[in-house]
Amino acid sequence: MTNVVDNVKNEIKKVVTDAIEKAAASGQLPPVRVNDIIIEKPREKEHGDFSTNIAMQLVREVRKNPRQIAEIIKEHMDIENTYIDRVECAGPGFINFYLTNRWLYDVLKVIHAEKQDYGKINIGRGQKVMVEFVSANPTGPLHMGNARGGALGDCIAGVLEAAGYDVTREFYINDAGNQIEKFGESLEARYLQQLPGGENVEFPEDGYHGEDIIEHAAQYYREYGDKLGDVPSEQRRKALVEYALPKNIEKIRTALESYGITFDVWFSEQSLYDSGEVQDTINYLKEKGYTYEKEGALWFKATDFGAEKDEVLIRNNGVPTYLASDIAYHRNKFVKRGFDRVINLWGADHHGHVARMKSAMKALGIDPDKLEVVLFQLVRLYRNGEIVRMSKRTGKAISLEDLLEEVGRDAARFFFNMKASGSHLDFDLDLAVRQSNENPVYYVQYAHARICSMIRLLGEEGISVPDPEDVDLSLLVQPEEIDLMKKLAELPEEIAISAQTLEPSRLTRYVTDVASCFHSFYNACRVKGEEERLMKARLLLVDCTRTVIKNVLDILSVNAPERM
Template sequence: MNIYAEAVGKLKLAINSAIEKAISEGDLPQAELPDFIIETPADRSHGDFATNAAMAGAKAFRMPPFKIAQAITSHLDLEGTMCERFETAGPGFINFFLGSKFYSAVVNSVLENPETYGNSDFGKGEKVMVEFVSANPTGPMHMGNARGGALGDCLAAVLDKAGYNVWREFYVNDAGNQIEKFGCSLEARYLQIFKGDEIVFPEDGYQGVDITELAQEYADIHGDSLVNVSSEERKKALVDFALPKNISKMQSDMAKYNITYDKWFFESELHKSGAVKAVVDTLTEKGLTYEQDGAVWYKNKQVLTEKLLKQGKTQKYIDNLELKDDVLIRQNGNPTYFTADIAYHKNKFDRGFTTLIDIWGADHHGHVMRMKGAMDAIGYDGDKLNVVLMQLVKLVKNGEIVRMSKRTGKAIQLGDLLEEVPVDSARFLFNTREANTQMDFDLDLAVAQDNQNPVYYVQYAHARICSIIKALAKDGINPRKCTDAELALLTAPEEKELIHHLASYTNEIESAAKDYDPTKITRYVTQLATLFHKFYNACRVKGEDEALTQARLALCESVKVVIKNVLTMFNISCPESM
């Protein structure tokens, strides 16, 4: 039950009714009802809700907003709403103040539905796939993958809470050009073990230390058994040995990061099933391919130009994009990554997902439009593919950027981060900055056990409430169901502000789901912890008035429920003592 939305809905009906009465009695001229908003003022001393109905109606009614506000309020009846009074302010704002009915309803709603409070049917069960991380399996996962993992998993959790049918997927690029390069790199390092510097490492090979370590590991087990076989046989043996190890490490890192995928989808499945070739055939049948220099090309420029013109973009705008066609099949007969990616996204739609969400690095910005266009080209709705672009993350320690692991002397990997930083901190901190902003991840802050660390601050609020409840239990005071009259005793500004924030939780869930922005929820729960500490410092829970003590205890329980719901949703622990 969304008490906040219910309160706004009832208030909107009352305002519309007042406008209709004002028109019927001649206080306002005949005109179409204005479209207005009801919002929470930044300064709550101005009211719990405010509406711009008078300003919104100025054009239609051809009257000054202040006079329209007077006409509305003279016919305004708050009976049946959750507001107890109103006042006009400034050029014509109408401010509303909630009554005890609202505050008691919020606390009761939380305590009556502790497991599901905040849940919404906003998504109507729509099947949504969130694909995230999908790191190249030819090397270790890095800091970008750490951020993408936290953002993607927590976004999926928010969507689930908002009523979507959510599926998490990791796309493993275990085929194509990067695997060929992986094999060549492993082959060179393996042969160098036995033949030294006479073996030249490929210019475009993978230079990471992990390649050398994998080649050495194979040599330690199998010796020089591959030295005298064909290059193809050698590369296949090395890839077959190394790739499963890398993928297994990815899976264990994700598990350690508290991320569970519904499916690890392998690109090789698309090639084996003929799905990649089928995409090329489809585009060819539609007249959207051509051959040039021994390669098969996709008419990306034509497709996107037509799409953008339909959207009302000018030719000058389109020319500035410098659109180009894309290769689908290379001269050697192998499909490009782009071709496999089209097949993969087609496969997603074919599995019944109606909205696709991908978490990509910001360096993939140019890939977004052409992938949406490709979906349109093969007969799907490209606008149902939504890409969250994620900016770079920098590790900072003692105010300085950290690039190398002190333990290994190598570039910091996701696995290194999870050895140094609690998983709770990593998941929470990566969700304190919106994906489209660059982020400094402060290692000192992440391990700090004080209120400067946001996740510690929130967890501490939960533990503090648990401690309050235990202490009162020792004094023989145990929580019980409060009457509305008892909850009406919660009249202190700190109590009202805290309850108002609890009421907005479902709205925040829906807003975060709509904007694909889970950071809204970390901000919400951090503010909830702040408001709780403010309440606790201002209002003594245990007092001489038993009814007030129980009401405040119920409020503490409500805050505890919502903090636990958020942390549990984000797979972050919720300690009862710290």
Template sequence: MSNPMKSASDSLHEVLLKAIGQAVAEGELPAEPIPAFQIEIPGDTSHGDFATNVAMVSARSFKMAPRKIAEIICGQIDLTGTCFERFEIAGPGFINFFLNQNWFGTVVQSILEEKEQYGKSDFGNHKKVMVEFVSANPTGPMHIGNARGGAIGDCLAAVLDWAGYDVTKEFYINDAGNQIEKFGMSLSVRYQQIYKGEDAVELPENAYHGVDIIEHAKNFAGIYGNKFMDVDEETRKKALVDYALPLNIANLKTDLGKYRIEYDVWFKESSLYADGLVDKVITILKDNGLTYEKDGALWYKATEFGAEKDDVLVRANGIPTYFAADIAYHYNKFAIRHFDKVINIWGADHHGHVARLKGAMNAVGLDGNKLDVVLMQMVRLMRDGEPVKVSKRTGKSITLVNLLDEIPIDAARFFFNLRESNSHLDFDLDLAVAQNSSNPVYYVQYAHARICSILANLKEDGFVPTSNTEGYSLLVAPEEIELIRHLAKLPGDIVEAAKAYDPARITRYVLDLATLFHKFYNACKVRGNENPDLTQARLNLCAAVNIVLENVLTMLKIDAPESM
């Protein structure tokens, strides 16, 4: 699996070290340690394909002006056998390097040979990583925040997989605790109202008021009638929860499947109690002297691990808190299932919980630094330039299902992953359904379809992608060079996206690729050239672009149509 930009950068690093070593050997530079230096891709590639600050950072060690150091280093540089053709000194001592034409042809050919493997790497060294995302409360339908979290989490997992990690995608089912108690109470009230009327049994303000609760109660009554009207409240609630909760969980799986999200693990919170793990972590904290009793409750000394205040582990009524279960859940991730890294996708309103949970991992003898949390900002749906607050169908907040009934799944996954998770997102519903180039996902898909058409037409002329590389030296137009340079960046961009937990980087990459292809297509004639070698080279370039477009769209689980 190739990484053209990294290979070139590594080669350049060796060239520079060898040149400096030679200068030291000849007495032109003092025998001092070489400080760490950078090799970067300039923002303006007319100044070079790569640039280094080695002369700048060495000024103090060598006790010499950076420009003078650069001149000495350049006097020793030998580019023989490398992918570089020339270099120059710029400004106070930067050294810029220019790739040779053969390198650009090699990039295209590598993509044609690697096909669907191009972009993958072993950077992650197969370390075990869990991405836990969405984990929506199973007491009701998923909302727009879950839609964004689903796209970010699923695409991040794909990016990590392509970067060489062993990735597990997990959904945490909150099927225990206060929310289930409230769920049961809400169902019980709605069930009783069927037979006694709403005035006789009032729904508390803190209950769940959704239409889905009413529907569950009606369906339950349709099966069991008034059988559970004469039983005690706990029996009635348990029966209703046992009926409705599995249906809700099944709906979550169905809805997320429609969104093209398939989890490796659906983990039930209730299993933490059944397996005794909640009790175990509480015991560990007690044994470590990190708990105390106050007002009848058991408290955890969270402030000893950086939190602003201590936390209750077990309420005065003897019921463990959600935080106790969360500690147990993450203990399971690290101590039992042995993940090297755990990444949680949370809403920004959970930011205060991050330090608490990381500190708790340290408190139970684990490494809190192995837990990372991606905080996700809110989404605002827009229509006709105005915020959308309610669904026309239900009069309530728009759910994931409502959204996917209204816009294409491709658009939803693409749009929710267009910006970094820590940025607020305005989701333009009108743009998401637009069938023109103003719609970014349509624009990218159209590039793929256009290339498929080009390849089909050229096949009629007798041209197909080939391993014949002689014509690559003809790809010298600025639009061709810029396009190939961008193709070469994909493996490195995937690694950087994995390191930063920023899958939006790859969405932007493929959007830029489509832009560069359209620019190339408008400037460079592919079909009908008088020079068949140039036609072949441009055909190969188009085929390489198509492979990369399809690879990225496949990674993001977005369709790559062959015609539009």
């Protein structure tokens, strides 16, 4: 739980703050109040390890040119007993800090000590947060949108856990309402078509046309024959839904499991009706005066809470809308179950729902900021440079199972997290299975396997990873060694930013960078066969690299193979 970069930045901040105070005391700067000094990592290596733009920020208050201010601050700095080696003023007024390598050696000590916990932080402070994702319609198989949402949601949950949150992964089963009606109608039609003379039974225009519906009906017919041939339609549909729905849900669960996703809670929409929570919620809104009746329907005054238009809660046929149950669902999340924070992952086509739900939160007296919606753009699959819509084999839309079969879990999860959620994502099926440097998953996994292999070979010669106390780390001075250590130092901050922005894509980029630094190091520096003290120092560095790659891949639930 030690963040060396943070410590270094704080040390620099203190040096700068003290210098400003001393300059003020000596009269060279006017007394200024400095709130927060921003320490950043310059893009150019020549600009030092860290820099601050404080001099430029003070221009208005101090009324000197920034370069002058920077020089004054620099002159008053005391860098005795710090990581800072030297300081330079540069450019329009930046103050650049060049550090001794000692801080990097401390990074290795921390990694070696913390092992699988290195990188973890505690900005979450145990706060209860729910991540609700996939929540696919249980009337059919999982599609590419679910696949992206699944990878994203699960990795967001993983990142939040690493950042110290108490995370619950939840799947909302839409087992009530209109689509279940349609599901029933579709099953009924397919079932009746199975019966002798049923060839002419019409299939509902807006029904589910998929093969899976036919298979369910055929299977039911094989098991129970014409048992439902002569019963009222309502009873027939109910029986078929009760037969097929659990099978679908089980298939979804299994597919997600092989995708590396395990939900803590499977929450049934129907249960909100059964428990009376939907009705309670509607009554609550009624009593508060947030509803009105029009044309036989009950409307929610969403416009009173910032939405663009009002919404129907109960249709004129007496059936509550999806919105009604969704409001009840979120009341359940916050009020009944006490989550401090709820994150929902929705496909971008649902973005219109965000304002509605936020307005509903306000009506319920819940801070709408506690509900965060991550919208992700949809996926286009490519094969041979062309867009793929249908599975060649089955002619159906490509399902998650198809994808896993073709590219495997690691590539799927990694690829879906390479782009920011708001970006459109082109998934290149050929690239995902290619075993070469073009494929980022292999690139990272290969680095890990390569390291494991090095450690294994040295182990066979009786050389094990040394303790930092037995190593002269100051021998690590090559540019490739320095770059690699700097990269390893960034992990805690990368996790913090990923957690704050809910963007695991940041971590896939980071771990690719780590792999890249490692490969460069590997080509420039030998470990085995070097003079013993140097070999030990490098072996420790290599082992720390292994730890970092493993820790990141663990958060992403991507395998870190020891051999490839």
